Amino acid sequence: MKALRYFGPRDVRYESMDDPVLHDDRDVLVKVTGCAICGSDLHIYHGEGFSEDLGFCVGHEAVGEVVEIGRGVRRLKSGDKVMISAAVGCGACPACLRGDVIRCETGSAGCYGLSSKLQGSQAEAVRVPAGDFNAALIPEGITEDQALLMTDGMATAWYGARNADISSGKTAAVVGLGPIGLMAVEQAFVLGAARVFAIDPVAERRAIAETLGATALHPDDAVETIRELTRGRMVDSTVEAVGHARTIDLALNLAARRGTVSVIGVNQDRRFDFPMARAFMMGLTFRIGTCSVQETWPELIPLVQAGRLKPERVISHRLPLSDGAEAYAMFDGRKDGALKMILTP
Ligand SMILES: NC(=O)c1ccc[n+]([C@@H]2O[C@H](COP(=O)([O-])OP(=O)(O)OC[C@H]3O[C@@H](n4cnc5c(N)ncnc54)[C@H](O)[C@@H]3O)[C@@H](O)[C@H]2O)c1
Ligand SMILES: [Zn+2]
Numbered sequence: 001m002k003a004l005r006y007f008g009p010r011d012v013r014y015e016s017m018d019d020p021v022l023h024d025d026r027d028v029l030v031k032v033t034g035c036a037i038c039g040s041d042l043h044i045y046h047g048e049g050f051s052e053d054l055g056f057c058v059g060h061e062a063v064g065e066v067v068e069i070g071r072g073v074r075r076l077k078s079g080d081k082v083m084i085s086a087a088v089g090c091g092a093c094p095a096c097l098r099g100d101v102i103r104c105e106t107g108s109a110g111c112y113g114l115s116s117k118l119q120g121s122q123a124e125a126v127r128v129p130a131g132d133f134n135a136a137l138i139p140e141g142i143t144e145d146q147a148l149l150m151t152d153g154m155a156t157a158w159y160g161a162r163n164a165d166i167s168s169g170k171t172a173a174v175v176g177l178g179p180i181g182l183m184a185v186e187q188a189f190v191l192g193a194a195r196v197f198a199i200d201p202v203a204e205r206r207a208i209a210e211t212l213g214a215t216a217l218h219p220d221d222a223v224e225t226i227r228e229l230t231r232g233r234m235v236d237s238t239v240e241a242v243g244h245a246r247t248i249d250l251a252l253n254l255a256a257r258r259g260t261v262s263v264i265g266v267n268q269d270r271r272f273d274f275p276m277a278r279a280f281m282m283g284l285t286f287r288i289g290t291c292s293v294q295e296t297w298p299e300l301i302p303l304v305q306a307g308r309l310k311p312e313r314v315i316s317h318r319l320p321l322s323d324g325a326e327a328y329a330m331f332d333g334r335k336d337g338a339l340k341m342i343l344t345p
């Protein structure tokens with residue numbers, strides 16, 4: 001099959017590789033009909049990857065059609081249209097049964113496309129372990145685009161917004177307005193935020209946040225402007241969706257007394273200079289982590305079906321998978337309004 005393979009910093013190639021095959025009775029093979037590039041793929045693209053492997057297939061956001069199932073698969077069958085969760089668990093342990101995939105008790109929690117251990121889904125086909133659990137039928141009333149966004153980015157935004165304790169009447173901020181940050185802005189309003197500050201150096205992305213109702217700010221001005229606009233109260237709930245020490249620091253500086261900072265940006269720094277005394281004095285809550293995608297679906301699916309959330313607004317480009325290298329370069333360079341890049345095999 002053809003796939004996007006990683007060969008080193010800024011070197012993603014559209015090349016042939018072995019077709020995926022079933023490894024286990026519970027595996028499912030999916031013919032990919034749409035996949036997308038995530039900000040996490042950009043970390044790999046920059047050489048801040050998760051393994052030393054080269055040549056593996058990248059990508060962890062995909063929808064497609066089931067083409068083959070193992071003997072132990074009960075719910076899915078060939079021909080089913082599915083969305084594939086980026087978070088992969090065993091599907092059978094108590095944590096997975098709660099949807100809390102990240103805490104999978106078998107130690108098999110993972111994600112596609114980070115190494116050759118579990119090949120990615122920016123490809124013509126992908127093997128889905130424990131298919132009944134890690135893939136789900138695309139629900140009625142949800143488009144394929146919406147389902148694709150639900151496989152990771154939208155779920156992560158929701159996890160981040162929930163972790164930030166956003167609720168009725170609160171002031172929220174989102175640092176980083178990539179596809180995930182923009183979806184978090186939309187979700188913050190749905191969760192009841194009275195005011196949302198949206199912070200990013202890219203003017204085009206700030207403009208989109210404004211159309212969603214947010215007050216958009218450049219990071220250099222954010223602290224001072226928010227201090228003025230909130231009369232010194234600052235922000236109750238902040239979501240950091242960038243993945244840098246300086247943006248986590250900014251998020252902490254925005255926090256109001258007893259505020260919450262929720263970090264979803266992927267960060268591989270070993271240490272961080274945490275403002276301990278300030279956090280102590282202010283009574284801050286700090287949460288960080290990766291999203292158990294399946295856990296978010298029971299809340300997100302009805303909100304999308306009802307038209308309360310329109311994640312498809314972040315889609316900017318559709319390209320054939322064969323133009324994958326160009327799509328990576330565009331998304332990385334924030335060129336031509338590049339936001340969510342959808343690739344079609
Ligand atoms: N925790 C999880 O489970 C999980 C899952 C998926 C993605 N992620 C992470 O979420 C992050 C966002 O992903 P995305 O797809 O939206 O990617 P993205 O790269 O498009 O978004 C990052 C945004 O941060 C902005 N930014 C850069 N410097 C900034 C600064 N100083 N202040 C404010 N904004 C700044 C960029 O302009 C960009 O708009 C990435 O780090 C990604 O790895 C986490
Ligand atoms: Zn991702």
Ligand SMILES: [Zn+2]
Nearest residue numbers: 090093096104
């Ligand atoms: Zn499990």
